[in-house]
Amino acid sequence: xxxxxxxxxxxxxxxxxxxxxxxxxxxxxxxxxxxxxxxxxxxxxxxxxxxxxxxxxxxxxxxxxxxxxxxxxxxxxxxxxxxxxxxxxxxxxxxxxxxxxxxxxxxxxxxxxxxxxxxxxxxx
Numbered sequence: 001x002x003x004x005x006x007x008x009x010x011x012x013x014x015x016x017x018x019x020x021x022x023x024x025x026x027x028x029x030x031x032x033x034x035x036x037x038x039x040x041x042x043x044x045x046x047x048x049x050x051x052x053x054x055x056x057x058x059x060x061x062x063x064x065x066x067x068x069x070x071x072x073x074x075x076x077x078x079x080x081x082x083x084x085x086x087x088x089x090x091x092x093x094x095x096x097x098x099x100x101x102x103x104x105x106x107x108x109x110x111x112x113x114x115x116x117x118x119x120x121x122x123x124x
Contacts, residue, residue: 001025001026001113002025002028002032002098003024003025003113004022004023004024004025004096004114004115005022005116006022006095006116006117006118007020007022007023007118009118009119010119010120011121012120012121013122013123014087014088014123014124015086017083018083018086019081019083020080020081020094020096020118021078021080022036022078022079022080022096022115023077023078024077024078024079026077029098030053030054031053031100032098032099032100033052033101033103034051034070034079034104035047035048035049035050035051035096035098035099035104036048036049036079036094036095036096037108038090038095039092039095039117040092040093045095046061046092047106048061048064048068048081048094049068050103050104050106051071051072051079053074053102053103055071055072057103058070059106061106063089064083064090067085068082069084079096081094086122087122088122088123089122090120090122091120091122092120093117093118093120094117094118094119095114096114096115097111097113097114098112098114099112100112
C-alpha cells in the first residue's frame, strides 16, 4: 500500500510559479511510475504529466508542455511538479498518482494510488 500526500498549492498571479510536492510512503516508491493530474468541478480528471520509475522518461500534456516540469527524488520518496508561467486556466485541484509499473502513461485507469489533491488558483 502506498499513501500519497500533496503539498505546495496556493494562490498565485498569472505568470508566476509554484512547485507542488507529493510525498509517498512505503519502501517501493522507486518501482512506481508517478503522475500528476488535475480536475475542476463537473469535469473529468485531466492528465498533466508523468514520469517513469527511474525518472528517465517524462511525458506532458500539450497544454503544459514547456511550462511544467515533473521530477522525482527516489531517495526522499518525493515527486515534484514545477509549474512556471502559470495561466488562469491552470486553476484546478492537482492530484498525485502512483502506478505499479515502470511507466503508466496518461490514463487515470493506469494508476493505482491517488493523493487527496491540492488546490492551485491562478489569478489574472
